[in-house]
Amino acid sequence: MPWNSCQRRLKLLVIVAILPALVMIALSELVLAQAPEPAGHPFALSHSSLTDPAIETRVEALLKQMTLDEKVGQLAQYSSGAPTGPSAGNADYPNMIARGEVGSLFNLDSARAANEYQRIAVEKSRLHIPLLFGLDVIHGYRTTFPVPLALASTWDPSIVEKAARIAAQESSAASVRWVFSPMVDIARDPRWGRMVEGAGEDPYLGSVMARAYVRGYQGKSLGDKESVAACVKHFVGYGAVEGGRDYNTAEISEHTLREIYLPPFYAAIREGSASLMSSFNTLNGLPATANPFTLTQILRKEWGFPGLVVSDWTSVGELVAHGIARDKAAAAQKAIAAGVDMDMVSDSYHPHLADLVKSGQVSQARLDEAVRDVLRVKFALGLFEDPFADESREIKGALPTERVEAARLSAERSFVLLKNSVAGSRPILPLTNESGTIALIGPFVDDARNMLGPWAGRGRPEDVVTLKTALEQRVGADKIRFAKGGELQTASDTEIQKAIETAKQADVVLLALGEEADTQSGEAASRAYLNLPGRQEELLEKVAATGKPIVLLLFSGRPLTLPWAFEHVPAIVAAWFPGIQAGPALVRVLFGDVPPSGKLVVSWPRTIGQIPVYYNALNTGRPPGNTDLTHPPQDSLEKYLSRYIDEQNSPQFPFGFGLSYSSLEYSRTHVDSVKLSASDNAIHATASASVKNTGNRAVDEIVQVYIRLTGTSMEEPVRKLVGFKRISLAPGESQTVSFPLGAEAFSLWDMQNKLRVEPSHAQFWISPDSSRGLPAELEIVE
Numbered sequence: 001m002p003w004n005s006c007q008r009r010l011k012l013l014v015i016v017a018i019l020p021a022l023v024m025i026a027l028s029e030l031v032l033a034q035a036p037e038p039a040g041h042p043f044a045l046s047h048s049s050l051t052d053p054a055i056e057t058r059v060e061a062l063l064k065q066m067t068l069d070e071k072v073g074q075l076a077q078y079s080s081g082a083p084t085g086p087s088a089g090n091a092d093y094p095n096m097i098a099r100g101e102v103g104s105l106f107n108l109d110s111a112r113a114a115n116e117y118q119r120i121a122v123e124k125s126r127l128h129i130p131l132l133f134g135l136d137v138i139h140g141y142r143t144t145f146p147v148p149l150a151l152a153s154t155w156d157p158s159i160v161e162k163a164a165r166i167a168a169q170e171s172s173a174a175s176v177r178w179v180f181s182p183m184v185d186i187a188r189d190p191r192w193g194r195m196v197e198g199a200g201e202d203p204y205l206g207s208v209m210a211r212a213y214v215r216g217y218q219g220k221s222l223g224d225k226e227s228v229a230a231c232v233k234h235f236v237g238y239g240a241v242e243g244g245r246d247y248n249t250a251e252i253s254e255h256t257l258r259e260i261y262l263p264p265f266y267a268a269i270r271e272g273s274a275s276l277m278s279s280f281n282t283l284n285g286l287p288a289t290a291n292p293f294t295l296t297q298i299l300r301k302e303w304g305f306p307g308l309v310v311s312d313w314t315s316v317g318e319l320v321a322h323g324i325a326r327d328k329a330a331a332a333q334k335a336i337a338a339g340v341d342m343d344m345v346s347d348s349y350h351p352h353l354a355d356l357v358k359s360g361q362v363s364q365a366r367l368d369e370a371v372r373d374v375l376r377v378k379f380a381l382g383l384f385e386d387p388f389a390d391e392s393r394e395i396k397g398a399l400p401t402e403r404v405e406a407a408r409l410s411a412e413r414s415f416v417l418l419k420n421s422v423a424g425s426r427p428i429l430p431l432t433n434e435s436g437t438i439a440l441i442g443p444f445v446d447d448a449r450n451m452l453g454p455w456a457g458r459g460r461p462e463d464v465v466t467l468k469t470a471l472e473q474r475v476g477a478d479k480i481r482f483a484k485g486g487e488l489q490t491a492s493d494t495e496i497q498k499a500i501e502t503a504k505q506a507d508v509v510l511l512a513l514g515e516e517a518d519t520q521s522g523e524a525a526s527r528a529y530l531n532l533p534g535r536q537e538e539l540l541e542k543v544a545a546t547g548k549p550i551v552l553l554l555f556s557g558r559p560l561t562l563p564w565a566f567e568h569v570p571a572i573v574a575a576w577f578p579g580i581q582a583g584p585a586l587v588r589v590l591f592g593d594v595p596p597s598g599k600l601v602v603s604w605p606r607t608i609g610q611i612p613v614y615y616n617a618l619n620t621g622r623p624p625g626n627t628d629l630t631h632p633p634q635d636s637l638e639k640y641l642s643r644y645i646d647e648q649n650s651p652q653f654p655f656g657f658g659l660s661y662s663s664l665e666y667s668r669t670h671v672d673s674v675k676l677s678a679s680d681n682a683i684h685a686t687a688s689a690s691v692k693n694t695g696n697r698a699v700d701e702i703v704q705v706y707i708r709l710t711g712t713s714m715e716e717p718v719r720k721l722v723g724f725k726r727i728s729l730a731p732g733e734s735q736t737v738s739f740p741l742g743a744e745a746f747s748l749w750d751m752q753n754k755l756r757v758e759p760s761h762a763q764f765w766i767s768p769d770s771s772r773g774l775p776a777e778l779e780i781v782e
């Protein structure tokens with residue numbers, strides 16, 4: 001984009017450095033992650049009973065009674081309602097279930113429908129093995145929370161855990177005891193629509209969020225009727241697909257896989273995730289659904305995962321299209337041999353596995369192992385004792401208040417204030433009762449459907465309170481002038497003109513623009529242009545030309561590249577897709593009832609040409625350092641650097657960035673030791689800094705701690721997040737924030753792909769985002 005947009009300097013209300021605290025995985029886990037082939041299940045899963053010996057005894061007893069066909073049946077999963085069964089469109093599920101040919105069904109609509117199928121399974125099938133019902137519950141079942149990218153932007157695992165718990169309660173009431181979540185794919189490319197489903201670009205934050213989801217879904221015990229089995233997905237490398245094109249190919253070195261892409265999976269499994277989904281993409285030349293290195297070597301042998309591995313939707317059958325299987329029988333053979341237990345929908349296992357076992361192409365032992373993985377989860381969920389859902393638990397009417405409030409709180413904390421310039425004597429936001437007449441413009445101001453995001457479980461538009469409704473309740477309809485300004489994809493001249501006239505009548509304009517949740521965000525929604533669709537940018541520029549103060553509310557599942565807006569619009573909020581309480585949450589933040597406190601979990605690119613742009617990059621041998629990149633290179637010193645000749649390297653907004661309504665001062669970071677020994681297993685240092693609220697409004701700040709190691713055997717990122725903490729500060733208040741940092745923070749994957757702490761030089765930054773602060777230093781000696 002044009003250079004003038006690069007030269008703009010954001011006036012930041014927030015200033016430099018602090019200190020947060022970190023929850024470190026204990027050293028025992030570090031050792032575990034290194035252990036080559038631990039026997040059995042090397043760690044007790046925190047919240048699941050998958051490793052309970054009593055369950056193992058029952059699994060073995062049942063397995064002994066099963067015929068080959070019944071075993072194969074447990075490994076087949078179909079989607080109810082979709083034409084996915086053996087005879088595409090005519091799947092005779094009732095009879096298949098009665099014959100023991102189905103292990104799991106998903107996409108059912110109600111407890112009643114599920115109970116009908118379950119009755120067939122437990123009453124008519126020979127061994128009475130219950131079905132396991134699944135669903136994509138991504139950010140809520142009916143109580144729809146903000147999309148996962150937004151939930152992560154709260155940097156608040158307690159919010160995520162609560163959202164997942166409510167989702168578990170509602171799902172289980174509808175007989176769904178298996179949710180295909182959390183999606184923990186690291187995403188560095190906003191062209192990839194599925195960025196919206198995850199926690200962004202950082203492995204540490206992604207791991208914290210992954211654990212929170214699993215805790216919420218699985219509760220204290222899987223056997224609790226209100227708990228559901230989590231399914232961490234998509235294993236692995238799916239977020240790194242070429243060009244951001246969905247389902248595409250990923251090339252990731254083993255080093256980067258272990259440093260960046262695997263940690264959130266490991267974290268979810270460490271937390272007890274009962275299942276895992278293999279991904280669509282090819283990873284380093286081998287489709288992930290047929291990849292023994294990831295599915296068996298890493299997942300089973302290194303991590304000791306005792307749970308169920310399900311393929312992604314038709315990803316077993318897709319091995320034919322990938323060209324590594326000539327037919328579905330070969331696809332089934334490759335997938336199960338690599339470690340996929342259950343075939344989601346592709347109907348490759350069901351017709352072929354028995355023959356493959358009879359001919360010796362699939363071993364009896366591998367088949368039995370896969371069946372054990374399915375039965376173990378069914379026993380742990382208590383399905384054999386209590387297979388039916390209590391239909392009276394399903395919410396039919398209005399949602400309970402405490403769930404609605406949880407949705408509102410999570411939305412409030414997920415908004416990221418990107419810009420808030422001074423207009424007149426003060427910043428535009430927060431609005432006050434004296435803000436005067438408000439023009440409410442844009443296709444999103446009264447749009448319930450889009451507030452739910454691209455994958456809203458059983459969320460209902462009628463549960464959504466829109467911005468228009470909430471604002472009318474807050475200030476009264478007489479203070480609002482409303483113009484939609486056209487649709488998302490189209491607008492007429494008349495609609496745009498009406499919006500301009502409406503803006504002229506107001507004192508301040510709230511402009512709600514963005515991408516369409518269903519078609520432009522989420523799965524199969526890769527975008528080559530990250531602009532505002534339709535005529536929305538024209539609408540924005542014409543409304544801005546009225547000279548009225550504008551607050552731009554951006555609804556999207558990813559960062560959008562809008563250089564004009566970032567230069568010319570005085571106040572901008574990334575609102576994502578906020579869920580059922582979109583309106584009330586926005587109004588409370590816009591009016592300052594609660595401070596904006598979300599921070600970006602992805603670097604926000606200035607232009608598509610910068611992608612991938614992420615904060616935890618390697619330095620290169622030609623880093624620009626302090627070179628001014630806001631103009632094209634003027635001599636060879638400025639030119640032969642790792643840079644663009646026509647754009648800055650830095651993103652529009654860095655990872656971790658988000659403004660508040662106050663101003664903050666971070667002290668210099670301090671570390672309590674100057675030297676640590678790498679060989680000392682209890683390696684430990686505490687980083688601290690003080691943070692002061694120097695403004696006149698209360699603030700909720702997410703204090704972040706980053707580290708850089710140099711002198712290491714492998715190159716380490718220029719910064720990596722190793723902890724964060726949310727603090728509240730009254731005006732004038734300051735707080736010292738401390739982060740105890742243990743082995744996990746200082747460890748890296750070496751040339752032999754072993755995790756270890758090396759003698760090195762460590763720098764620490766406690767800072768408000770990934771780009772600021774002055775480091776403290778520490779030596780890690782032999």
Ligand code: BGC
Nearest residue numbers: 136180233234277312313523
């Ligand atoms: C998606 C998965 C999802 C599955 C089942 C696939 O297309 O990639 O994330 O869980 O469908 O609906």
